Amino acid sequence: MSGAVPKEQLRQAYEARLRLLVPADAAELARLPLIELVPEKIRASVIGKIQRYAHFLDFAPGQVVVSAGEWSDSVYAIVRGAAVVQEPAPDAPWRAVVRGAPSVPAPPSKPVPPRVQTLGAGDLFGDRSALSRFPVSATVSAWTPLRVLRVRLPALRMLTAVAPELRKRLDQRYREETLAHQLRRVGLFAEVDEAALQRLRERAKLLSFSPGQIVAREGTLADSFYLVRGGYLKVSVDVGGADLAVTYLRPGDFAGETAILLDERWPFTLQAVEHAELVRLEREDMAAAVGDKPRLKDRLWQEALARLKTRGVVARNPVASEYLQMAIETGLVHGESVLLIDLTTCTRCDDCVQACADTHGGQPVFIREGKRYRNWLVPTACYQCTDPVCLVDCPTGAIRRAVSTLEVTIDAPTCIGCSNCATRCPWNNIVMVETGGVRKDGKPDEVAVKCDLCLGRAEGPACVSACPHGSAVRISFKDMGAVRSVLR
Amino acid sequence: MRIAAAFRPKQPRVFAAALAVLVLLAAAHAIGLARGRFDPGRGLGLAFGILGAAGYVFAAAYSWRRRAARVAPARFWTQAHVYVGGLAALAALLHTGLAWPQGVIETSLLLLTGWTTLTGVLGVALQKGIPSRLTEGLRVEVLLERIPELRARLVAAADTRMEGAGEVLARHYRQELRPRLERPLPALAYLIEVRAGRDRALEPLRRLSGFVAPPDKARIDDLIGLQIEKLELDAHLTLQRLLRGWLVLHAPPAGVLLGLVVFHVFTWLRY
Numbered sequence: 001m002s003g004a005v006p007k008e009q010l011r012q013a014y015e016a017r018l019r020l021l022v023p024a025d026a027a028e029l030a031r032l033p034l035i036e037l038v039p040e041k042i043r044a045s046v047i048g049k050i051q052r053y054a055h056f057l058d059f060a061p062g063q064v065v066v067s068a069g070e071w072s073d074s075v076y077a078i079v080r081g082a083a084v085v086q087e088p089a090p091d092a093p094w095r096a097v098v099r100g101a102p103s104v105p106a107p108p109s110k111p112v113p114p115r116v117q118t119l120g121a122g123d124l125f126g127d128r129s130a131l132s133r134f135p136v137s138a139t140v141s142a143w144t145p146l147r148v149l150r151v152r153l154p155a156l157r158m159l160t161a162v163a164p165e166l167r168k169r170l171d172q173r174y175r176e177e178t179l180a181h182q183l184r185r186v187g188l189f190a191e192v193d194e195a196a197l198q199r200l201r202e203r204a205k206l207l208s209f210s211p212g213q214i215v216a217r218e219g220t221l222a223d224s225f226y227l228v229r230g231g232y233l234k235v236s237v238d239v240g241g242a243d244l245a246v247t248y249l250r251p252g253d254f255a256g257e258t259a260i261l262l263d264e265r266w267p268f269t270l271q272a273v274e275h276a277e278l279v280r281l282e283r284e285d286m287a288a289a290v291g292d293k294p295r296l297k298d299r300l301w302q303e304a305l306a307r308l309k310t311r312g313v314v315a316r317n318p319v320a321s322e323y324l325q326m327a328i329e330t331g332l333v334h335g336e337s338v339l340l341i342d343l344t345t346c347t348r349c350d351d352c353v354q355a356c357a358d359t360h361g362g363q364p365v366f367i368r369e370g371k372r373y374r375n376w377l378v379p380t381a382c383y384q385c386t387d388p389v390c391l392v393d394c395p396t397g398a399i400r401r402a403v404s405t406l407e408v409t410i411d412a413p414t415c416i417g418c419s420n421c422a423t424r425c426p427w428n429n430i431v432m433v434e435t436g437g438v439r440k441d442g443k444p445d446e447v448a449v450k451c452d453l454c455l456g457r458a459e460g461p462a463c464v465s466a467c468p469h470g471s472a473v474r475i476s477f478k479d480m481g482a483v484r485s486v487l488r
Numbered sequence: 489m490r491i492a493a494a495f496r497p498k499q500p501r502v503f504a505a506a507l508a509v510l511v512l513l514a515a516a517h518a519i520g521l522a523r524g525r526f527d528p529g530r531g532l533g534l535a536f537g538i539l540g541a542a543g544y545v546f547a548a549a550y551s552w553r554r555r556a557a558r559v560a561p562a563r564f565w566t567q568a569h570v571y572v573g574g575l576a577a578l579a580a581l582l583h584t585g586l587a588w589p590q591g592v593i594e595t596s597l598l599l600l601t602g603w604t605t606l607t608g609v610l611g612v613a614l615q616k617g618i619p620s621r622l623t624e625g626l627r628v629e630v631l632l633e634r635i636p637e638l639r640a641r642l643v644a645a646a647d648t649r650m651e652g653a654g655e656v657l658a659r660h661y662r663q664e665l666r667p668r669l670e671r672p673l674p675a676l677a678y679l680i681e682v683r684a685g686r687d688r689a690l691e692p693l694r695r696l697s698g699f700v701a702p703p704d705k706a707r708i709d710d711l712i713g714l715q716i717e718k719l720e721l722d723a724h725l726t727l728q729r730l731l732r733g734w735l736v737l738h739a740p741p742a743g744v745l746l747g748l749v750v751f752h753v754f755t756w757l758r759y
Contacts, residue, residue, distance in 0.1 A: 343623040347615045347731050348632065351562065355554055369631060375623045466554055468497065469615070470563040483690050 007439060010204040011416040014395040019123075024054040028229035032149060033122045034077045037163040046162055053155035066126060068139045071391035073153040075127040083119045085101050087138040118143060121188055128178050130156060131208075131277050132230045133251065133387050157275065160208065171206040179204060179279065185245035186252055188299055189289075196289040205280040210271035218269040222259030224288040228252065231276030234328050235268045237311050244314050244342060247307065247480060248333055250271065250386060255302040259283045260290060267311060299455060313397035323487045324480055326373050331426060333477045335383030337453060338404050339366065339463060340487075344375045346471040355466030356451075363433065365451045368464065376487060381463075382429045382451040384408055386478075390430060390450075399448070409452045417446035424451075499567055503600050506571040513539075518584045526585040529756065536583035543576020548746045558747060570612060577605040580611050600745040607738040609735055614734055618679075618727045628720040632728040635672070642721075643669050645712050649707055650667035657704045660696055665711065669718050674726040682723045689719060 026047050029035050038046050056079065059065055066072055068088055119125060119140070121176045129136045130153050151159070160167040179201050183189045183296055189197065206229075215226065226249075233249040246268060249255055258264045260283060268398075285468055288295050314321045327333045341352075350368065357364040366381030388408045391399055398414040399421050401407065410421070410430075422430040430450040437445035453474075464472045475486050499505035513536070513693060520532035527533050546568070550690055553565040580601050589595050622629075650661050668689070677684035690712055697708045 179571070343629065344620040345616075346619055348728050349731070351554075355557075358554065369634075372629050377629060414537075428699070459561070465557045465561040468562045468566040470561075471619075477754070 003136070005418055007413070007445075010396045010414065011418075011439070014416055014418060018026060023051045024056050026051060027176035029054060029149075030124070032077065032079065034124070034149065034151075034159075037166040037169075038159065038221075039162065042162060046158065050151065050158055053152040055150045057148050057150055059146040059148070061142050061144055063146075064138050064141045065146070065148060066136045067285045067397075068137060070397065071227075071388070072126055072129050072136050073297055073389070073392045074205060074455045075130050075152045075156050076125050077141070077149045078119055078121050078123050078125075078149065079147040079149055080121050081149075081208075082143040083123075083125070083140050083146055085119060085125065085138045085140050087116070116438075123268070124170070124173075128174055131170070132178070132182075148205050157208070166244075167286055174206060175184070175201060175204065180228060182279075182438055183227070186254065188254060188296065191293060192289050192294060196291070200281055200285055200289055203282060203285050205281050207278045209276045209278065211272055211274045213272045213274075215270035215272060215278065216266045216268075218254070218266050220266050222256060222266045223283045223284065225252045225254065225256035225260060225281040226270065227279040227281070229277045229279055232273040232328075232333055233276055233309070234271045234273050236271065236315060239315050241439075242318065244271070244318050244321045246311050246314050246321065247324065248328055250333070250478070254287070254303075255283075256283070257304045260287050261297070261300055261304055267308060273333070323483055327477050330371060330373070330378070332378070332383065334385040334388055335477050336389060337381055337384045337461075337474045337476055339381040339451070340473050340475060341368070341377040341379060341467075342375060342471040342473070343377050344374070345469045346377070346467075347469060349467045349468065351468055352463035352472050355462035356454075359454050359457060359462040360449075363449060365449045366429075367431075380427075380429055380431075382408060382425075383427060384451075384453065390425045392424065393420045395420070402483065407453045407455045408450070409455055410448050410450055412447050415447040417448065419446070419448065421448050421450075498563075499672055502567055502571060506575060509575055513575070513578055513582060517586075521585075528583050528585055533583060533585060536579045540576050540580035541632065541753060543572050543579060544746055544749050547573035547576060548742060563581050570608070573608055577601050593748060593755070597745070597748050597752060600741055600748065604738060604742045604745055607734065607741070612732055612736050615682065616732055621682050622724065622727055626720045626723060628717060628724065630721060630722070630724050632732075635725050637720065638671070639672065639721055640719055642714050646711060649710050649714075652703075653707055654701055655705045657696060657700055657707060661711070664692060665715065669715065672725055673722045674729065675722065675725065678723040678726045679730065682727070683719075684723075686716065686719055690715060 007282065026044075029047050030043065030049070035043065035047065043103045051416060055162070057065075059081075064078060065083065067085075111227075125138075125140055126136065128134065138239075160170065181198055183197060183200065192200070209231070215233060216222070216224070218236075228249045228251050230251055233253075233255070234245055235247045235255065236243050236245050238244075242330060249270070255268075255270055258267055272305055276342075290300065332338055348368075352368070353364045353368050356366055368377075368378055370377060370381075372378070383400050384406050385408075388401060392403065394400075395418055396414045396416055398411045400409060400411070417432060419432050422428075432446045432449050433449050435445045435447055439445050450459075454463075459465045464474055473486055475483055477483055516532060517536070520526055528537060550569040553562045556565060580597070582596060584594075589598055602717060643666065646661070646666065650658060653661065675685065693708050693712055693715070697705055700708065
């Protein structure tokens with residue numbers, strides 16, 4: 001989206017779209033093949049529950065439904081008409097990025113033409129992106145006049161829970177089109193041969209877990225290997241009745257190596273911190289895939305030893321897990337770059353806020369207020385989440401994260417002040433500020449502002465470099481070793 | 489434990505280097521004195537003067553730290569300001585030959601050197617001591633500018649809680665407690681102990697609790713919580729004001745000192 005498009009025009013387009021977003025009519029929903037997959041006995045009540053998350057949308061030929069690279073939390077079912085799917089060439093810059101992970105594949109030696117396919121009534125798209133929290137991998141646009149049903153994630157979860165046939169269908173699509181690619185991207189499977197990978201793909205089970213649900217319990221028979229495709233899991237150990245966090249798993253991480261290497265019981269409990277999507281591989285299948293590959297075995301051994309070592313540290317000194325526990329409970333584990341202020345050395349001089357304002361045209365983009373944990377203050381500043389939910393549903397694409405970068409940024413000229421991102425941010429780290437202008441409807445003009453890590457500033461975030469006492473630090477909760485050393 | 493840790497030098501190497509320079513300066517001065525008559529306008533005396541003046545200029549440039557962020561982060565400039573400022577004061581002292589100066593300008597220079605050094609040391613002590621006290625001793629963390637707003641909220645919350653209270657408690661609240669909740673009550677005692685006066689302030693409410701009806705007892709418990717919060721706001725108000733206010737004692741005299749140094753150098757060159 002270009003900044004050259006007048007804001008008022010963008011706003012009108014958004015409002016026009018909002019007018020179309022009326023909750024889907026129950027009778028019309030009931031006639032859809034997607035809903036017919038729900039057992040008849042509970043269909044009416046399910047429709048009642050999902051209605052607020054389901055909307056019919058109409059598109060004229062050529063209009064884009066979803067664009068490659070954008071974040072979406074919805075699955076789309078074509079009601080009538082046809083759509084064209086254009087999957088860019090593998091070297092296109094937005095492709096194959098797990099949220100936040102700098103994992104752009106090397107460009108192929110020969111340019112590959114984009115793949116095009118068509119979809120018709122009854123077809124689904126967007127499900128893999130919504131469930132796995134990947135950016136949308138292809139642009140889908142209307143070929144003929146198109147009517148689609150947009151079903152948002154909460155409704156999709158409800159539907160997959162009550163309609164095994166739908167779940168099976170989505171899993172099948174994921175297994176056929178995404179799983180092999182995703183397995184390859186996990187370093188562990190990089191050298192597994194094609195035949196073994198094919199077998200893993202066929203035999204893998206795709207599982208969903210709700211927040212708080214136990215995936216594997218410490219001491220039980222370890223017969224599976226888990227790969228996280230979406231969400232977060234807490235890895236904990238029971239010490240004298242206390243459940244102590246040892247580490248956590250994020251998309252792309254795995255667990256179950258001890259089952260393959262040692263034929264041991266689970267040394268940890270795995271618990272879903274939020275909605276989690278996992279790939280489960282049977283112990284025998286994984287053992288066969290690992291076979292006699294020494295490098296792969298080494299990698300598993302390294303992981304197993306590191307985790308057992310951390311387990312030992314936590315068991316001996318429960319305090320060692322306190323920051324991890326705090327990070328899991330407060331959601332800081334999502335943070336790729338979290339601003340923390342050590343209150344024992346902070347002189348409350350506000351140089352950080354002043355420097356932030358200086359860098360952002362006089363408007364600071366963080367507030368030196370927030371949750372306090374021991375001597376650390378977690379100010380109201382964007383965490384630059386691994387899974388930035390604020391990116392979903394921006395009507396103008398003003399909020400974005402470029403590939404292989406950390407910074408989630410807002411383009412002020414294209415932001416129409418709809419506050420979708422601010423509402424979605426679970427940590428309230430995006431604030432709406434008045435620009436001083438007035439909209440056509442007489443309301444004050446607003447834009448969303450958030451920390452962008454002072455993008456483009458050679459010295460890095462101004463808040464950190466301007467702190468005269470070194471009290472402000474930025475840390476990524478990906479690296480718990482670093483977190484422990486900073487927060488000790 | 490943390491308070492003690494806060495007073496440790498952040499960069500032990502820089503601290504050691506500054507100590508080494510200090511010893512070198514003192515040794516050079518001692519050698520200079522031993523070798524004959526000391527003259528502030530020549531040789532070693534002049535060198536001390538140049539060092540001192542250069543140090544003052546560098547220390548005064550601290551206000552440009554944000555612009556100099558490309559060279560080094562602000563914490564580097566803070567450390568440099570403290571150590572170079574301290575060593576500049578020592579060099580200025582050695583420049584006088586440890587003798588009381590004759591002229592008005594020279595005397596003013598020496599007095600201002602002493603004042604800015606002392607207020608600088610006071611600033612370091614406050615900046616090292618207060619944050620850890622605030623953090624260790626208080627539950628509330630607040631922005632200085634928001635204290636009046638939060639105080640007003642506390643009063644509103646207390647007023648709401650007091651609706652329907654018995655006469656004794658209502659009178660005590662109206663005459664004694666509410667005015668204390670409403671007014672900012674900064675006290676230097678917070679510098680010594682951030683919870684200073686807490687027991688004394690809560691005592692009347694605790695006593696009242698012994699002879700009021702059970703619903704009012706619950707009200708008193710809530711009022712105690714609100715009053716503790718107000719006392720913490722007062723502690724923040726006092727200590728955060730001190731953290732900012734000490735600069736008034738340091739920065740303007742330092743500006744005058746720099747001006748006098750320039751004048752002193754000019755007159756020395758001219759006459």
